[in-house]
Amino acid sequence: MFVPEGRPTPNNDVGIKYNVKQRPFPEEVDKIPLVKADVSIPDLDDIVSRELEIQHDKLRTLMTKQIEYENSLERRSDEILKSKPFPDPQTDCKPPPPSQEFQTARLFLSQFGFLSLEALKEPNNSRLPPHLIGLDTSLPGFFDDISYLDLLPCRPFDTVFIFYVRAGQKSSSEILRNVESSATVQPHFMEFLLSLGWSVDVGCHPGWTGHLDTSWSLNSCSDTNDIQQAEEAGTPEDTGGSVFNGERKVLYYADALSEIAFVVPSLTESSEQSSVHSDSTVEADTNTDLMPGILRQHNLTLELFPNHSENLESAKKLSPFVRTKRSSTGKPYPQLGPETKVFVVWVERFDDIENFPLSDLLAETSTGLEASLSNSTSCRSVLLEKEVPLIFIHPLKTGLFRIRVHGAVGKFGMVIPLVDGMVVSRRALGFLVRETVINVCRRKRLESDLYNPxxxxxxxxxxxxxxxxxxxxxEPEFYTSLFHEAGDGKPHL
Structure with missing residues (x-):
């Protein structure tokens, strides 16, 4: 937790203090010879009588006492000042409270020069509207369109799913279970994760989080003790990276041109259910293939296969590609272009690359941008297996890392900086992987004819x-509407 430093204590030690007696005139004045006019005014000692001398002594005594009294007060005030804490709340300078009388919208328009007569005029010989216009918020559908505009991102967004494969593993459940403990992953893997981006909370993050339902919104973060204890227990030191599975935290990187969410999928309840009901899903697929033959027989109905509809529904629930593009509030999402998804796989043994279960792990990498129900699930999954770029990282005994790249070559050629067969150092691994992911996703968007920035x-x-x-x-009506008094007596825009 970041704790700001306190204000420095004042230091009264200013060095050596010299007692210098100031002269009313420079020293050159004493070298000037006197004239008769200089002695025309007699000295005070020459004209003082006995009575005046008594009065002068009395006045001199009063002045001496006054000087001693003022010096004692000065010493006492210094002691009191040293005994008080710093800063003193009674004498400390505090900034004034922010003004609440002005309106930020009008202040923004005036400071940027939009509140001018020229900004309200329409350009000559042009269909473009003026630079400053008013919108009628009372029309139906206005706030829905504003909410739709908020869902449109301002930068391209990409998603990277990171897996850890131990030696000899082939099943998806074993691979997903590796990141649950730091004892089952190599220390360099955790260092590699933290070099990709910074950790962000999904509920409080305003950018891309790896899934459409939790992105670009400031959701309310719960401050209950249970959630705090769960977050404290799920630190990166206690797990092998499963804390960044997208449920509460992800690794995030962004610059002026793109933003990336790095997700480390782990074994969840839905993953266990999908592995348990895999047999029923296969049976549903076989029954679906028999559907045309059944419908051609007029004497037979679907009631002869009572479990077929249940299996079909379970297959739809378990498949991530049949999700409709709708948010939690039921509003459809805008078309956000092609899905840019990259797999980064850390393999302990290089030969396990050929046995990587890509089709099984695709079910654990939902981003909310999958195809709708109109597309075929099986064809779509095969197409995704060919389109998903894979970056395999194999640690060598020399401390270097060998790279294997699959599926990152498109019609525009090979993507750099990482190429197949390259060996990189530990320091440059995270940066090179991140730059390669950005270039791969950028190439994929360029290959899409329907993509708009x-x-x-x-x-x-x-x-x-x-x-x-x-x-x-x-123009008068527009400026009048800016200072229109609302029901609570405050101006609104």
Whole structure:
């Protein structure tokens, strides 16, 4: 936890203090010879009588006592000041409270120069609206369109799923169980994870979190003791990386052009159910293949196979590709372009790359951007297996790491900086993997003919909102609406 440093204690030690008697005139004045005019005014000792001398002595005594009294007060005030704590709440300077009288929207418009007569005028010989317009918020659907605009990201987003494969492992359940404990992974693997990005809380993160339902929203974080204890127990030191499985935390990296969520899938309840009911899923697929032959027989009905509908429903529930693009509130998500998903696999033995269960682990890597129900699940899964780029990392005994790249070659050629067969150092591993992921996902978006950059989609949506909800007003009416008094007596925009 970051604790800010306190204010420094004042230091009254200013060094050696010299008692210098100040002269009213410079020393050169004493070298000037006197004239008769200089002695025209007699000295005080020459004209003082006995009575005046008594008064002078009395005045001199009062001045001496006053000087001693003032010096004692000064010493006493210094002692009191040293005994008080620093900073003194009574004398400490505090910033004034922020003003609540102004409105931030009008202040923003005025500071950036939008509140001007030229900003309200429409350009000549152009269909573009003026730089500053008013929107009618009373029209139906306005806030739905604003919420839709908030769901459009401002940068391309990518997702990286990281797996750890021990020597000789072939099943997905064993691979997912490796990251549950730090004793089952190599120390360099944890160092590699922390070099990819920084840890963020899914509920409080405003960016991409690896899944569409929890991204780009500031959800309320619960402060209950149970959640705090669970988060303290799930630190990266206690686990092999499963704390970053996307449920509460992920590893996040972002720059001005892209953002990446690094997710370490672990064995969850849904994963165990999918492995237990794998036989029923296969049976559902075989029954689905028999469906056309059954429907051609008019004397037979689906009631002859009472378990077929149940198996089909269970297959739909277990498959991640049949999820509809809807949020938790039931609103459909906008089209966000092709799904950019990359697998990074840490293998202890290089020969296990050929036995990596890609099709089984695809079910554990849902991002919310999967195809809708209209597409075939089996065809879609085969297509995804060919499209998903794989980056295998194998630690060598020399302390270096051997790279194996699969599926990262498209119609634009090979992606760099990591290439197949390269050997990299421990210091450069995290940076090179991250840059390769960014380039792979960027190439994949370029290969899609239907992809539009995020800023283009947001610009089109803003133009649509302006055309649909524009409130055409005269200049006096517009400025009057800015200072319109609301029901609580405060101006609103």
């Amino acid at each position: 995020p800023h283009v989609r947001r610009k089109h949506k803003i133009t649509e909102i302006v055309q649909r909800y524009r409130n055409k007003q005269l």
